[in-house]
Ligand SMILES: Nc1ncnc2c1ncn2[C@@H]1O[C@H](COP(=O)(O)OP(=O)(O)O)[C@@H](O)[C@H]1O
C-alpha cells in the first residue's frame with residue numbers, strides 16, 4: 436500500500452470526485468459515515484461527545500459526524516473553531532444540515548474555549564491533511580487545553596496540527612488516544628516520535644480511486660497482508676529438500692549460544708531445506724541436542740568463531756546472532772565478505788563490527804541485508820536529530836552502500852538500495868524481548884536460501900516475524916511473550932498468509 440503526501444492526497448481526492456464520479460459533498464459524507472460507524476462500534480450512545488470542528492473539510496467531516504451521531508441518539512455538542520473567516524463549501528453545506536438538528540457554538544477567541552468536563556469524549560476535527568503551517572493563536576490555546584484534559588480524544592484523519600510527512604513536533608499538536616484516518620496511512624503515523632500525537636491509529640476505507648493511487652510516485656509503502664501474501668511462494672508436491680536451499684548460519688559464542696539456537700530454529704521453521712550452523716566448540720552439544728534438524732560445522736575455538744567454514748553448496752549465509760567482536764571473528768567477517776558469492780544477512784555483532792571497521796562496510800556485497808535496531812543503525816550511519824532525519828539518513832545509507840537495511844522497531848522500515856522504504860504493519864510490544872531480533876535473522880536467512888530475492892526476503896520475513904508475534908500475543912499476552920514463542924507461531928503465520936492468498 437502506498438503512502439502519499441498531503442499534496443498527492445488532495446489530488447487523489449479531486450481525481451476521485453471527477454472520475455468516479457461523486458460530488459465532493461458525497462465523498463465527505465462517505466468518509467464521515469465510515470468514521471461515525473467506527474465511533475458507534477467503539478462507544479455506547481450514552482457517551483457525551485464534544486466535537487471541535489475547524490472551518491475546512493476536516494471541520495466539514497466533524498459536522499457530518501455530529502449529525503450522524505445525533506441520529507444515533509448520542510448527546511453531541513459541537514464547537515466550531517473560527518480560526519479563519521473563510522469556510523470550505525462542503526463545510527457550509529454540513530453546517531446548514533447540522534443546524535437543523537442542534538445549535539452549533541463558536542470559538543472566536545480564548546474566552547470562548549469551554550471547560551472540558553470529565554467523562555466527555557472529544558472528536559478532533561480541527562485540521563486534517565490541509566494543515567499548511569503550525570497552529571497558533573487561540574487555536575493553539577485550545578489544543579493545549581484539550582491535551583491537558585482527562586478526556587478521551589479521537590482525531591478525524593490526522594491529529595490536528597501534525598504534518599502528514601514532515602517534522603513539526605515542537606508545535607501545537609493534538610495528543611489523540613485514537614486516530615481514524617481515511618484509507619491511506621500518513622508517513623508521520625509510522626514514526627516513533629509521533630506516537631504521542633496519533634495514539635492508536637486505524638484506517639477506514641473511503642473508496643478513493645485505486646488507479647490514481649497506482650500511478651502516484653512515492654518512496655514510502657506500508658506492507659499489507661495482501662502485499663505480503665503476493666510474495667509467498669507455493670511449495671510443490673513433488674519437491675524435495677534440495678529445492679528449498681541450504682542455509683549457513685555463523686552464530687553464537689560462549690554465553691550466547693541461545694541466540695544461535697533461536698536463529699537456527701527460525702531458519703528451519705521458515706521452510707529451508709537444509710541448515711548448517713557454524714559454531715564455536717562450546718556450542719556443539721547444545722545445538723545437536725536442542726535442534727537435531729540442524730547440521731553443525733564446528734570451529735576450532737572453544738568460545739568464539741575464528742574460521743570461515745566451507746561455502747560450497749550453500750545458498751545463503753547469515754552472520755551475527757550471539758557472535759562477539761573478538762579480533763579473530765573480525766577476520767572471519769572480512770574473509771566471508773570477500774569470499775561469499777551467496778546472498779548475505781548481517782545482524783547484531785556482525786553489524787557492530789562493520790560499524791567499528793568502516794572499510795569493511797564498504798566491501799559488503801551489493802544487495803546484502805543488514806538488520807540493525809536503531810542503536811546499531813546509529814553506530815553504522817551516525818546520529819540524527821529526529822525520526823524524519825533518520826529516515827533521510829537511512830535512504831542515503833542504502834543508496835550509498837547499495838544494500839538493504841531492515842531498521843527494526845514498532846513499524847520496522849525496510850529500505851531498498853533504490854531508496855524505497857517499506858514499513859511493516861505487524862508486530863507488537865510483546866516482541867520487545869531478548870532474542871526476537873535473532874529470530875528475524877533466521878527467518879530472512881531461510882527465505883534467502885529458498886531463492887527469494889533479497890528485497891522480497893526482507894519484506895516478507897519482517898511481515899511474517901511480526902505476524903507470528905501477533906499470533907503468539909493472542910495466547911501469551913505481551914508480558915509473557917518470549918522470542919521462542921515467535922518461532923512457535925511461524926507455522927500459524929504462514930497459514931494466515933496462505934488464507935489471504937487463497938481468498939484473492
Ligand atoms: N514495540 C514493538 N512493536 C513491534 N515490534 C517490536 C517492538 N519492539 C521490538 N519489536 C521487534 O522485535 C525485534 C527486536 O530485535 P532486536 O532489538 O535486535 O532484539 P534482540 O537483539 O534481543 O534480538 C525487531 O524485529 C523489532 O521490530
Ligand SMILES: [K+]
Pocket residue numbers: 493559560561562563590591592593594595
Ligand atoms: K483532525
